[in-house]
Amino acid sequence: MKVVVTGAAGMIGSNIVHGLNALGIDDVIAVDNLTHGPKYRNLLGAKISDYFDKTDFYGRFARGEFGKVEAVLHEGACSDTMQHDGRYMLDTNYRCSKDLLDACQRQGTRLLYASSAATYGGSASFREEPQFEQPLNVYGYSKLLFDNVVRRMLPGATSQVAGFRYFNVYGPREQHKGRMASVAFHHFNQFRETGKVKLFGEYGGYGPGMQSRDFVFVDDVVAVNLWFLQNPGQSGIFNLGSGRAQPFNDVAVATVNAARTLKGEAPLPLAELVARGFVEYIPFPDALVGKYQCFTQADLTRLRAAGCDHAFADVATGVSRYVNWLAEQG
Numbered sequence: 001m002k003v004v005v006t007g008a009a010g011m012i013g014s015n016i017v018h019g020l021n022a023l024g025i026d027d028v029i030a031v032d033n034l035t036h037g038p039k040y041r042n043l044l045g046a047k048i049s050d051y052f053d054k055t056d057f058y059g060r061f062a063r064g065e066f067g068k069v070e071a072v073l074h075e076g077a078c079s080d081t082m083q084h085d086g087r088y089m090l091d092t093n094y095r096c097s098k099d100l101l102d103a104c105q106r107q108g109t110r111l112l113y114a115s116s117a118a119t120y121g122g123s124a125s126f127r128e129e130p131q132f133e134q135p136l137n138v139y140g141y142s143k144l145l146f147d148n149v150v151r152r153m154l155p156g157a158t159s160q161v162a163g164f165r166y167f168n169v170y171g172p173r174e175q176h177k178g179r180m181a182s183v184a185f186h187h188f189n190q191f192r193e194t195g196k197v198k199l200f201g202e203y204g205g206y207g208p209g210m211q212s213r214d215f216v217f218v219d220d221v222v223a224v225n226l227w228f229l230q231n232p233g234q235s236g237i238f239n240l241g242s243g244r245a246q247p248f249n250d251v252a253v254a255t256v257n258a259a260r261t262l263k264g265e266a267p268l269p270l271a272e273l274v275a276r277g278f279v280e281y282i283p284f285p286d287a288l289v290g291k292y293q294c295f296t297q298a299d300l301t302r303l304r305a306a307g308c309d310h311a312f313a314d315v316a317t318g319v320s321r322y323v324n325w326l327a328e329q330g
Helices: 011-022 037-043 054-062 085-109 138-156 175-180 183-192 218-229 248-262 272-277 302-307 315-327
Strands: 005-008 029-030 050-053 071-074 112-118 161-166 168-170 197-202 215-217 236-240 279-282
Touching: 005 011, 005 054, 005 138, 011 029, 011 037, 011 218, 029 054, 050 054, 054 085, 054 197, 071 085, 071 218, 085 112, 085 138, 112 138, 112 218, 138 161, 138 236, 161 218, 168 183, 168 218, 168 315, 183 197, 183 248, 183 315, 197 248, 215 218, 215 315, 218 236, 218 315, 236 302, 248 279, 248 315, 272 279
Parallel strands: 005 029, 005 071, 029 050, 071 112, 112 161, 161 236, 168 215, 197 279
Antiparallel strands: none
């Protein structure tokens, strides 16, 4: 089976490549932009059959130069939610994806692609239906625009098309993302460097650290992508989160206690961590006012109806595994 992974050196893309290898799939064409060279480290140990820069790949794929490709797992995108250049965002996230979709349909290639929970924005409900889609930034809009193209073409699709609305993904191989890396990653580094982690204080009617997100471990994201790869009859747009909202306080507690356990120290409850100065609350930043999701929780009804019954890790489990991995990296 020949497959393509775009964004292959990124966080989710690289984990998917390693996951494909674990299934015995080694004919993997990796596509990315390695202008930021250190991202290559995410592919160390992975088996790939070829690598192409994104500026070279899409045109050649559209011309059919790669022969029979079973599936494209399309993770390549601009995922910086603070990027306000709408022309760049739509060209990268919408037009590129639309052209890829058209090429896949012409060639009978399946397309599994990354959408985002940012499509919901300020909504209070997280079901894959238009009335709940209220993106708060141009990133979310770019993802929604492509989802809507997929919705229109699905009735006449010639091959599988499945989009995944990722919620707050965290886990190995995200160190290159800078400010867009997960809160678990930032907490680990804050605690290692300063002995404390910082959380936002009160905002949006939520108490300190109580803004809640659906945090999903990257291994679970990979597992769902691979389930759809192995179930080509399932198409549509699906939420991909754990199905549970947990406060940022839970991430802080899990991170600090996992780090303390590595040092042979006993875990502590949140109140004790705050009292000892291990957890600190800071004022909510003005730059995020009105652009911040205080609550997200994936509705997994559609995913389960498709037959995917994967069990997702909670924050305590996933963050502990992640902290152990980070510690091993030095």
